[in-house]
Structures are given as C-alpha cells and as structure tokens.
Amino acid sequence: DAKTFKWANSGDVSSMDPYARQETFLLTFTQNIYDPLVRRDRNLKLEPALAVKWGQVDKTTWFFDIRPNVKFSDGTPLTADDVVFSLNRANGPGSNVNSNFASVKEIKKAGDLRVEIVTKYPDPLLADKWAAIVIMSKAWCERNNAVNAADMTKSEENFATRNAMGSGPFMLKERK
Numbered sequence: 168d169a170k171t172f173k174w175a176n177s178g179d180v181s182s183m184d185p186y187a188r189q190e191t192f193l194l195t196f197t198q199n200i201y202d203p204l205v206r207r208d209r210n211l212k213l214e215p216a217l218a219v220k221w222g223q224v225d226k227t228t229w230f231f232d233i234r235p236n237v238k239f240s241d242g243t244p245l246t247a248d249d250v251v252f253s254l255n256r257a258n259g260p261g262s263n264v265n266s267n268f269a270s271v272k273e274i275k276k277a278g279d280l281r282v283e284i285v286t287k288y289p290d291p292l293l294a295d296k297w298a299a300i301v302i303m304s305k306a307w308c309e310r311n312n313a314v315n316a317a318d319m320t321k322s323e324e325n326f327a328t329r330n331a332m333g334s335g336p337f338m339l340k341e342r343k
Contacts, residue, residue, distance in 0.1 A: 173336065179333030183339060184327040186262040186316040194299045199335030201211045204231050204250070205294050214295055217245065217302055217334070227272075228328040233280040239304045240338045247276040252305035254282070261316035261323065267296040307332045
C-alpha cells in the first residue's frame with residue numbers, strides 16, 4: 168500500500184544525487200529511491216537487485232543481466248541504456264564515487280537488458296564495489312540538465328542535487 172513517509176533527522180543528506188559523495192548516510196538514504204544492480208542481504212552477501220544475473224565472461228569482462236519490466240517512478244522502462252549512462256555518470260565529471268571504477272576500461276550495452284564491463288586488469292570484486300552504485304534514468308537526467316553529477320567539492324548544484332526519480336520503493340515528493 169502506498170503511504171506517505173515523512174522523515175526527519177538532526178543531520179541532513181547533503182544531496183539527492185547518489186554520486187555526490189562516497190558517504191554511507193547519503194548512499195543508504197538514496198538507495199530508498201534508487202536501485203543498484205546488486206545489493207547486500209542481511210548477511211552482507213550479494214543478492215540480485217536490478218540485475219537478475221551477473222558474472223564474468225573472462226578475467227577482464229563482466230556482465231549484468233537486467234531484470235525485465237522494471238520501471239522508473241515516472242513509468243518509463245529501465246533499460247541497459249540507463250545502466251550504461253548511470254555507470255558512466257558515476258565514473259564521470261563531478262562524481263565522488265568514481266574510486267569504484269579504477270579498474271574499468273569500458274562500459275557497454277550488449278543487448279536491451281545486458282551490460283558488459285571490460286576492466287583494465289582482473290577485478291574479482293567489481294560487483295561487490297558496485298553494491299552501492301544505483302541506477303538513474305538517462306531520460307530524466309537529460310531532461311533536467313543533470314547529465315553530470317554536480318561536484319560538491321566545488322559547491323556545484325544541479326537538478327539532481329535536490330530532486331530524485333528512481334526505480335526504488337520510495338519516491339521523493341519534496342525536499343525542504
């Protein structure tokens with residue numbers, strides 16, 4: 168049942184952009200709005216989130232098969248294009264979570280619901296590192312001029328700093 172959930176805290180999540188900071192509070196909060204490819208279960212083991220299957224094709228190539236029929240809260244379908252866009256955004260200008268991409272050479276679409284990642288060297292922990300990297304809507308970011316993360320170390324802001332639209336269980340209606 169959809170119900171309103173009001174949340175308040177003595178501290179504040181410094182941004183609604185999930186790539187603004189490599190900070191547990193921000194990453195945990197935004198995972199209520201956005202979904203990652205994989206996440207941790209109660210025993211801290213990886214479990215499926217947006218990806219139904221993942222693994223390695225060879226020592227330097229990973230794949231993530233995306234769950235079909237996932238929709239963002241505005242009703243648009245989530246596809247491999249959103250995943251490729253999001254991973255590149257998380258590794259791009261303004262992002263402060265790009266340390267999770269040190270081994271990455273290339274992120275590419277390998278089908279409507281499959282993404283492949285080529286690494287510069289074997290990285291057996293890639294999926295573990297990405298359990299906190301959530302997926303954004305490419306169309307929403309483009310429509311709202313938030314293609315790159317706003318660099319908080321330079322006091323930058325963009326639409327994603329104060330707004331959010333993901334595929335997770337909660338929607339952000341208002342931020343005060």
